[in-house]
Amino acid sequence: MSIYDRLKDLGIELPPIAIPAAAYVPFVRTGNLVFLSGHIAKRDGKPWVGQLGRNIDTATGKLAARAVAIDLLGTLHAAVGDLNKVERIVKVMSLVNSTPEFIEQHLVTNGCSELLGEVFADKGAHARSAFGVAQIPLGACVEIELIAQVS
Template identity: 85%
Template structure:
């Protein structure tokens, strides 16, 4: 099953690349690696604001991370010239979770992204190294920000 068959089965339509909010580019390709800049969680086109452990629970954070994964896929598609089937492997995901000092479920929030990547690319290509950090704040008050590195053909 191709990546696009899986996306269709999941009911996912990929967005186009968003314009950067500051002085950076959405992705950089060097050799067979693509580095995607951090994407913040968005809901209805606006930052998905919240702080885990204060006004946002783990399940909601996981949904936000899944939404970021969809945005990341849109950017990755642009980075590989419009064909996600060129992705050989998701190499690394780094997640920044806007959370209180007491919140300790950053890894569960980040699963929202990791699980979707595995569904879309399959267990082999979608499995990746990962870091999940709790941070005091994310740009625009978003609850989660995630960046990604992929190996491509």
């Protein structure tokens, strides 16, 4: 089954590539690695604002991380032209806008990781870091970057 068939089965339409909000590019390819810049969580086309442990719970944060994963897939598609060329999702790094007391950043980030597994199966298994941070640009609740190996 192609990646696009899986996306269709999941009811996912790839968004267009995200426009950078500052002085950077959405992705860089070097050799067979593609580095995607951090993407913030968006809801209805606007930053998904909030802080985990204050006004967003873990389940909602997980949905936000899943939304980021969909945006990352749109950028990865733009970078390589065909998601079937992805040989491996190598690494995910997640920043979770959270209070000092919030300790479930790893569970929030599962929203992204689980979707990558659904889309890429074994090729979606990746190394990962999840951090709690005091703030993310535009007040977003989650920001995630990704590294992929492609053919």
